[in-house]
Amino acid sequence: xxxxxKDGIVRQEPAANPVQYEASVYQNxxxxxxxxxxxxxxxxxxxxxxxxxxxxxxxxxxNAGSGETARKNVEAFKRWSIxxxxxxxxEDLPDLTTHVxxxxxxxxxxxxxVGVLRIFNPDGELAVARACAENNVPYVMSTxxxxxxxxxxxxxxxxxxxxxxxxPKNEAEEVTISMLDRAKKAGFTALVVTLDTYILGWRPSxxxxxxxxxxxxxxxxxxxxxxxxxFRRRFKEQHGCEVEDDMxxxxxxxxxxxxxxxxxxxxxxxxxxxxxxxxxxxxxxxTVADAKKAVEVGVQGIVVSNHGGRQxxxxxxxxxxxxxxxxxxxxxxxxxxxxGIRCGADIAKxxxxxxxxxxxxxxxxxxxxLGGQAGVSHVFKALLGDLELNLHxxxxxxADPKHLNRDVLVKESDMF
Numbered sequence: 001x002x003x004x005x006k007d008g009i010v011r012q013e014p015a016a017n018p019v020q021y022e023a024s025v026y027q028n029x030x031x032x033x034x035x036x037x038x039x040x041x042x043x044x045x046x047x048x049x050x051x052x053x054x055x056x057x058x059x060x061x062x063n064a065g066s067g068e069t070a071r072k073n074v075e076a077f078k079r080w081s082i083x084x085x086x087x088x089x090x091e092d093l094p095d096l097t098t099h100v101x102x103x104x105x106x107x108x109x110x111x112x113x114v115g116v117l118r119i120f121n122p123d124g125e126l127a128v129a130r131a132c133a134e135n136n137v138p139y140v141m142s143t144x145x146x147x148x149x150x151x152x153x154x155x156x157x158x159x160x161x162x163x164x165x166x167x168p169k170n171e172a173e174e175v176t177i178s179m180l181d182r183a184k185k186a187g188f189t190a191l192v193v194t195l196d197t198y199i200l201g202w203r204p205s206x207x208x209x210x211x212x213x214x215x216x217x218x219x220x221x222x223x224x225x226x227x228x229x230x231f232r233r234r235f236k237e238q239h240g241c242e243v244e245d246d247m248x249x250x251x252x253x254x255x256x257x258x259x260x261x262x263x264x265x266x267x268x269x270x271x272x273x274x275x276x277x278x279x280x281x282x283x284x285x286x287t288v289a290d291a292k293k294a295v296e297v298g299v300q301g302i303v304v305s306n307h308g309g310r311q312x313x314x315x316x317x318x319x320x321x322x323x324x325x326x327x328x329x330x331x332x333x334x335x336x337x338x339x340g341i342r343c344g345a346d347i348a349k350x351x352x353x354x355x356x357x358x359x360x361x362x363x364x365x366x367x368x369x370l371g372g373q374a375g376v377s378h379v380f381k382a383l384l385g386d387l388e389l390n391l392h393x394x395x396x397x398x399a400d401p402k403h404l405n406r407d408v409l410v411k412e413s414d415m416f
Contacts (some may be wrong), residue, residue: 014106016135018385019093037370037378039114041363041386044379045131048366055211056119060365062205065313070360073340076317080349080409085395094391095398096384099191100334100357101190101279101300103160106136107384108351108399111376112338113164113192113283116213116221120369125298126155127368131376133159135384140164140192141357142177143225143258146220148227153186161190161336163223165199169260170268177275179318184276191276192303196284199261201311217247223252228403269297281336288328291335297406301334308339321407326354344386350408351399 025035038047049057063070098108106199111132111386125147137285141149143166153161163183168176178404206212213221225231235243235250245249265285266303281301282294294302306315318339326335337355338374341347347358367379397403398412 013136014067015134017093017386018107018381021381022385022389027339035378036336037367037375038380041382043064043320044363044370048369051094051369052120055206055209056369057286058205058209058211059119059213060338060362060369061115062203063309063313064201064203068190068313069306069315069317070309070340070365071217072315072317073306073319074342076319076340077342077349079412080319080353081396081415082345082348082352082390082408083410084393085408088395088397090392090397093388094396094403095400096388096391098351098356099397100336101281105138105160105357106348107202108294108357108387109347109380109383110138110140110162110336110357110359111364112361113142113194114361114365115142116146117341117365117368118146118220119213120365121372123234123372124368125152125241127373128364128394129153129156129159129161130375131364131373133157133378134159134377135371137380138162141183142166142189143223144225146223148223149179149182149186149188150227153188154293156187161188162190162281164194165272167192167264169262170264172234172260172382173271174400175228175230175234175257176271176411179224180226180272180276182228184278190279190281190300192274192281192283193272194283194307194315195264196311197259198263199259202313203310212255214259219247219251220253222251226250227259242248253336256407266293266297269299273298281334285325286318288324291325292372297320299333299408301336301338303359304340304355305338319353322350323353325379332333341383344383344388345390347383347415348390348394348396349388349409352406354401354406 058184096107098105111128121127129139133156139159139161141152142164182309201384219226232243235253279300282299283303284292284304285302291302304318304325306318322337334356335354336357337350338359338361341358350358364379365375367375396408
């Protein structure tokens with residue numbers, strides 16, 4: 001739930017404090033009731049893997065090449081340690097509020113854009129959109145969703161939602177415009193443009209399974225295209241039939257549209273700015289030079305991300321680049337972060353290094369596998385409760401940069 005004040009700042013109606021979730025579990029325990037999902041965040045992946053098919057597990061857990069980048073993402077957090085302070089007076093639990101794109105959010109996380117969610121649970125994107133609204137977590141919808149834009153928006157209700165764009169080639173600009181128009185009409189308030197996936201990376205797990213969800217006729221991963229009026233018109237003009245009459249050709253054409261194999265340039269950002277009247281966030285920034293260029297072209301935010309290690313093998317961890325990028329762009333735009341977050345302490349460290357919000361990806365997918373909407377909600381509540389108590393017990397009064405900053409961290413390598 002959200003509302004807008006006289007200054008145009010969007011504020012959400014508060015959801016329950018995550019620590020209340022912990023209290024409810026202990027109260028239920030007095031009646032010998034055990035929670036349906038584990039609170040060990042490092043167990044979400046192996047438990048979900050047991051429940052998934054080989055193809056869905058390969059898609060969710062697999063990485064580019066040898067998996068080196070993905071391992072670096074996770075291991076990078078261990079290089080930083082939180083240093084607790086004592087006898088810090090506080091009248092309440094830490095305030096987790098953060099400000100991004102003119103919004104005041106109760107919590108500093110968003111559901112990162114993950115496609116093909118129906119391969120993990122029949123409710124797919126609908127379950128995630130509902131869980132996001134329930135927990136005051138922004139929902140970022142993937143272009144590669146297995147649900148169309150309008151249905152996902154309806155499921156998200158009055159929640160805050162952003163649309164992630166896999167950017168079609170310039171020859172298909174009218175398709176891009178159509179998607180942006182649909183997203184805007186459906187209440188998506190920000191555009192998240194993924195820069196590192198104009199072609200799918202080398203993914204051995206998917207190759208071993210011979211599995212590419214974007215080439216299959218079940219519309220998993222292609223629902224937005226199959227429901228887009230401009231794409232449908234173009235397909236009929238080219239093939240002389242409706243998409244339903246030759247679904248195999250239609251999904252292949254859509255895959256070539258959103259994964260064209262060639263990249264856009266910085267000068268193309270102007271096109272998006274002309275056709276989207278809200279904030280634009282560039283996702284996939286990994287260098288200081290690119291972060292500075294994002295400031296120069298006038299976007300409102302960036303996500304320091306390497307796609308969770310799914311696109312480039314042997315790459316640098318996102319966390320390693322985060323403080324360098326924050327130092328370079330300062331407050332000139334909002335810096336968000338993803339890649340490698342697995343627990344509340346990871347969120348705390350990323351924010352201490354300058355991120356204003358963290359996008360959660362694989363963990364909520366595992367929650368979706370294990371329990372649909374309830375499983376996704378569990379993951380959000382567990383991560384936030386873990387974050388809140390870690391801050392509280394470390395003497396950190398809030399998630400605001402004046403309290404949660406690099407002064408609360410040390411590099412382990414400097415200590416020995």
